[in-house]
Amino acid sequence: MNLGVSTYSYWHFEREKMPINHYLEKASRHGFSGVEVLQDHLEGLSLSDLKEVKRMAFNLGLSIYAVSIHNNFVNPLTGSRDKEVEMVKRWLNVAYVLGASIIRVNSGRWRTIESFDELMKNKGKEPPLPGYTEEDALRWVEESIRSLLPTAEDLGIILGMENHWGVSGNATNMVRLFNSVNSRYFRAIMDMGNFIENTYEQLEMIAPYTAMVHAKTYFGGGVWYTLDIDYDRVFSMLRRHGFNGWVSLEYEGREGYDSGVLKSRELLLKYIR
Numbered sequence: 001m002n003l004g005v006s007t008y009s010y011w012h013f014e015r016e017k018m019p020i021n022h023y024l025e026k027a028s029r030h031g032f033s034g035v036e037v038l039q040d041h042l043e044g045l046s047l048s049d050l051k052e053v054k055r056m057a058f059n060l061g062l063s064i065y066a067v068s069i070h071n072n073f074v075n076p077l078t079g080s081r082d083k084e085v086e087m088v089k090r091w092l093n094v095a096y097v098l099g100a101s102i103i104r105v106n107s108g109r110w111r112t113i114e115s116f117d118e119l120m121k122n123k124g125k126e127p128p129l130p131g132y133t134e135e136d137a138l139r140w141v142e143e144s145i146r147s148l149l150p151t152a153e154d155l156g157i158i159l160g161m162e163n164h165w166g167v168s169g170n171a172t173n174m175v176r177l178f179n180s181v182n183s184r185y186f187r188a189i190m191d192m193g194n195f196i197e198n199t200y201e202q203l204e205m206i207a208p209y210t211a212m213v214h215a216k217t218y219f220g221g222g223v224w225y226t227l228d229i230d231y232d233r234v235f236s237m238l239r240r241h242g243f244n245g246w247v248s249l250e251y252e253g254r255e256g257y258d259s260g261v262l263k264s265r266e267l268l269l270k271y272i273r
Contacts (some may be wrong), residue, residue: 001059001238001243001244001246001247001248001272002034002065002187002245002246002266002272003028003032003033003034003246003247003249003265003272004011004027004032004033004035004036004065004066004212004246004247005027005032005034005035005036005039005042005096005249005261005265006035006036006037006066006068006246006250007020007027007035007036007037007247007250007255008036008038008068008250008263009250009251009252009256009257009260010251010253010261011023011038011040011041012181012223012252013040014063014188016229017040017041017078017102017141018166019043020037020041020042020043020053020056021056021160022193023037023041023156024053024056024057024062025060025259026257027062028060028061028062030258030261030262030265031265032062032249032265033061033063033187034062034063034065034127034246034248035057035063035064036065036066036067036104036246036248037053037062037064037067037068037098037100039064039067039069039070039091041151042094045090045094045224046161046177050094050097050098051097051191052197053096053198054080054097054099056122057078057123058215059222060186061145061241063099063101063240064099064100064259065100065101065212065246065248066074066100066101066102066103066104066106066132066212066246066248067085067091067094067095067098067100067102067103067104067197068089068103068212069087069088069103069104069105070106070122070262071084071087071088071105071106071108071112072084072106072108072109072111072166073106073107073108073110073140073141073145074107074108074109074110074111074137074140074141075140075248076132076136076147076164078127079138080246080268081143081144084144084149084180085133085144087225088103088105088144088148088159089148089151091103091156092152092155093155094245095155095157096155096156096157100104100157101156101157101158102141102157102158102160102187102189102211103152103158103159103160104160104162105148105159105160105162106139106161106162106163106164106165106168107137107161107164107166107167107168107173107177108137108141108166108167109126109158109165109166109167109169109205110127110128110129110137111126111165112126112127112128112129112269113126116224117224119165119263120224120225123197123258124165124169124192124194124196125162125169126164130234134173135166136171137166137167138176138177139211141167141168142177142180142181143179145161145186146181149181149183149185149186152185152186153183153185157184158184158185158186158187158211159179159186159187159215160187160188160189160205160211160212161174161187161188161189162188162190162191162194162214163185163188163189163190163191163194163195163206163221164191164194165194165250166263168191169194170194171201171202171203171205171232173175174188174205174209175188175205175209178206178209184227187209187210187211187212188206188209188210188211188237189210189211189212189213189214190203190206190210190212190214191214191216191250192214192215192216192227192229192231192234193214193216193218193227193229193250193252194214194216196225196227198226199229200234200258201230201233202247203237204237207237207238207240207241208241210238210241210243210245211245212245212246212247212248212249213243213246214248214249214250215231215248215249215250215264215268216229216250216251216252217250217251217252217253217260217263217264217267217268218252218253219251219253219254219255219259219260219264220254220255220256220260221249221253221254222252222254223252223253223254224252224255225231225237226245231268231271235271235272242243245269247272249261249264249265249268262267
């Protein structure tokens with residue numbers, strides 16, 4: 001396995017965002033060989049802007065292995081879902097220019113709980129929109145993924161659905177989608193910290209489909225919650241299922257970014273090595 005870091009580990013949607021070179025330099029200085037770039041940290045998306053980011057990463061000895069975006073396919077309006085699909089297509093092309101092999105996508109959620117803090121208090125669960133069911137949401141997500149597959153396959157980039165919130169916050173839903181779509185270009189990004197309930201049982205369910213892993217750490221206590229992760233159990237699970245790809249650190253603690261990331265790297269290397 002290879003250990004990389006997400007630029008999210010240096011910015012938790014709070015305080016001022018820094019230029020992308022700031023996060024790349026930190027990743028390199030902290031001893032990582034690869035980086036996952038969060039959508040929010042790419043200021044310009046022109047071809048020249050993206051080539052410059054790729055050049056900076058190369059000069060720092062970093063592989064850009066993934067791009068992480070925010071999307072939502074759980075919407076009853078066909079036009080809104082179509083816009084989301086087109087947005088993801090644009091980001092697939094961004095990932096291609098940067099040299100990434102996987103792009104993190106979400107299933108999306110109902111947004112009947114507007115505040116993310118409130119959603120976290122409710123363990124990521126929210127009711128459907130009136131008049132709709134989770135079956136509707138699953139159908140919308142599958143249709144959207146199928147619309148994206150030709151572009152993903154053409155560019156050679158995996159659509160990595162994370163066990164985030166909404167439809168993909170449930171392992172049964174994820175497995176159903178993977179089996180129904182049945183494509184090598186639609187796989188799981190396993191987040192160790194996003195199945196708050198029945199954590200290991202649900203991680204086990206998506207392990208056979210996993211193409212990349214988000215390793216959560218919480219030094220200083222979690223920003224939204226702290227999960228006591230049994231890393232030995234999770235990494236043993238991954239090895240049993242033949243996983244040998246990128247483990248991407250998502251540091252989500254309250255301790256300072258520099259010290260928290262360095263402690264996280266030291267912790268995770270024990271299990272990766």
